[in-house]
Amino acid sequence: MNEKIQEVFAAVEAGKAKKVPTAVQEALDAGCDPTAILNEGMIAAMDSVGAKFKAGEIFVPEMLVAARAMKKGVDVLKPHLASGETNAAGKIIIGTVAGDLHDIGKNLVAMMMESAGFEIIDLGVDVPKEKFVEMVEANPDTKIVACSALLTTTMPSLKETVAALNAAPFRSNIKVMVGGAPITQAFADEIGADAYTEDAASAAQKAKELAGV
Amino acid sequence: MIIIGEKINGAIPVVAKAIAERDAEFIRERAKAQIAAAQDEDYFEEPVPLYIDVCASTDPAVEVETLKWMIEEVESVIPDELENVAIAVDSPSAAVCAEAFKFCKRTGIVNSVSMEKDEQGRVKTDIVFPAIADTDWGCIALLCESGIPQSVEDRMAVFEKIMAKAKEYGIAPNRLYIDPLVEAAATNQAAFTLFSECCRRIKAQYPEIHITSGLSNISFGFPGFRKPLNMAFMALAMQAGMDSAIVDPTNKDMVGLMYATELLTEQDEDCMNYIAAHRQGLL
Numbered sequence: 001m002n003e004k005i006q007e008v009f010a011a012v013e014a015g016k017a018k019k020v021p022t023a024v025q026e027a028l029d030a031g032c033d034p035t036a037i038l039n040e041g042m043i044a045a046m047d048s049v050g051a052k053f054k055a056g057e058i059f060v061p062e063m064l065v066a067a068r069a070m071k072k073g074v075d076v077l078k079p080h081l082a083s084g085e086t087n088a089a090g091k092i093i094i095g096t097v098a099g100d101l102h103d104i105g106k107n108l109v110a111m112m113m114e115s116a117g118f119e120i121i122d123l124g125v126d127v128p129k130e131k132f133v134e135m136v137e138a139n140p141d142t143k144i145v146a147c148s149a150l151l152t153t154t155m156p157s158l159k160e161t162v163a164a165l166n167a168a169p170f171r172s173n174i175k176v177m178v179g180g181a182p183i184t185q186a187f188a189d190e191i192g193a194d195a196y197t198e199d200a201a202s203a204a205q206k207a208k209e210l211a212g213v
Numbered sequence: 214m215i216i217i218g219e220k221i222n223g224a225i226p227v228v229a230k231a232i233a234e235r236d237a238e239f240i241r242e243r244a245k246a247q248i249a250a251a252q253d254e255d256y257f258e259e260p261v262p263l264y265i266d267v268c269a270s271t272d273p274a275v276e277v278e279t280l281k282w283m284i285e286e287v288e289s290v291i292p293d294e295l296e297n298v299a300i301a302v303d304s305p306s307a308a309v310c311a312e313a314f315k316f317c318k319r320t321g322i323v324n325s326v327s328m329e330k331d332e333q334g335r336v337k338t339d340i341v342f343p344a345i346a347d348t349d350w351g352c353i354a355l356l357c358e359s360g361i362p363q364s365v366e367d368r369m370a371v372f373e374k375i376m377a378k379a380k381e382y383g384i385a386p387n388r389l390y391i392d393p394l395v396e397a398a399a400t401n402q403a404a405f406t407l408f409s410e411c412c413r414r415i416k417a418q419y420p421e422i423h424i425t426s427g428l429s430n431i432s433f434g435f436p437g438f439r440k441p442l443n444m445a446f447m448a449l450a451m452q453a454g455m456d457s458a459i460v461d462p463t464n465k466d467m468v469g470l471m472y473a474t475e476l477l478t479e480q481d482e483d484c485m486n487y488i489a490a491h492r493q494g495l496l
Binding site for chain 2: 015059061062064065
């Protein structure tokens with residue numbers, strides 16, 4: 001990897017919000033390809049951050065700090081990229097299902113997906129199943145719908161949400177991801193979701209797989 | 214939190230024995246155990262200082278030479294790369310402090326002065342402040358003059374006098390560690406209220422000043438069940454503005470509480486110190 005891009009990678013991985021914009025600018029000045037800075041410098045660094053989080057080597061605040069640092073770099077990079085390039089991986093609609101107000105995990109997942117190069121439409125918490133469907137209809141380029149449920153009592157709501165998505169005519173164009181503390185792979189299979197992941201880092205990784213990036 | 218490690222004090226019988234026998238190995242080991250709690254730059258972005266308190270508690274006639282020996286032994290085990298570790302030179306005699314601090318290679322703090330007068334009728338601040346004026350040394354200052362003032366107003370009046378002295382000798386507020394004094398809760402249930410109110414007023418006036426305390430006084434009179442009281446005091450006092458304490462740095466319960474309290478009171482951006490303390494094995 002190019003030395004300047006390596007510096008961007010290291011700064012994002014270490015969550016150096018002050019250093020990242022400088023490193024990105026230096027890489028640009030050195031003639032590095034902006035797309036390479038984004039993909040090999042920043043998104044790859046967040047992949048590494050996700051892997052370390054999964055391995056228990058780093059903790060939630062460090063993941064947040066790294067994502068924040070990356071955003072600072074993206075601000076510098078954006079004028080040098082074709083429009084939409086920072087979200088080149090595709091569009092994801094995310095939300096916590098009806099009846100459930102938990103958003104910490106959902107927000108972490110959204111953040112990691114954004115850092116992986118996706119455009120995120122965050123519907124927030126307590127989202128009716130109809131809203132998920134409407135939003136996909138309004139955004140026909142949506143690649144993934146990610147639904148979260150944190151309580152055993154809102155698992156039925158998650159089931160209904162996935163059922164509504166599965167019954168929609170656009171179903172073959174999207175992938176449905178589910179997650180949340182009580183959710184398991186078996187439950188995801190049972191309700192007809194395409195994927196389940198157990199943490200934010202794995203969710204971002206899985207989304208890339210599903211979107212084919 | 215700036216920890217002042219309390220384990221090398223001649224008032225502790227085993228330490229007194231080691232001092233009397235000039236047991237260098239004992240002193241060094243006690244120093245090393247405390248140094249292990251110092252924030253390491255491998256883990257912490259900006260390591261805060263840790264001071265190893267050195268108190269001889271011997272006959273005044275041999276106190277200076279005893280401190281010299283102790284200081285040399287303690288400094289000999291501080292690794293060169295640990296720049297944030299130094300000594301707190303501790304004596305009830307300001308004159309001894311003013312002499313003994315010169316034996317230290319590293320810049321530390323003097324423990325302590327107050328507005329009390331010594332046997333020759335000299336105010337303690339007038340002995341130590343001029344001695345450290347042209348150095349970067351810090352100094353602990355107790356808010357007492359003749360006995361312990363019993364109201365916030367009276368303690369703050371002593372504080373004003375100390376600050377006037379500091380100004381006179383050119384000691385910047387950030388070099389001062391004010392000890393608002395902790396009395397035993399067993400005999401004065403307003404002990405913490407008094408302490409915390411002083412902390413708030415001092416910090417409001419001088420945000421850059423340090424506040425410290427020998428907090429275990431709070432639990433005097435409760436033998437065998439002092440710990441919960443000490444810990445509650447620590448957390449509450451930190452919220453009131455105390456940013457230093459004279460404690461046992463090898464006590465993980467207390468050290469862990471300090472890092473946790475810093476996190477909860479928004480003094481630990483992004484929880485980085487809490488995580489660093491975990492990685493360094495301090496929690």
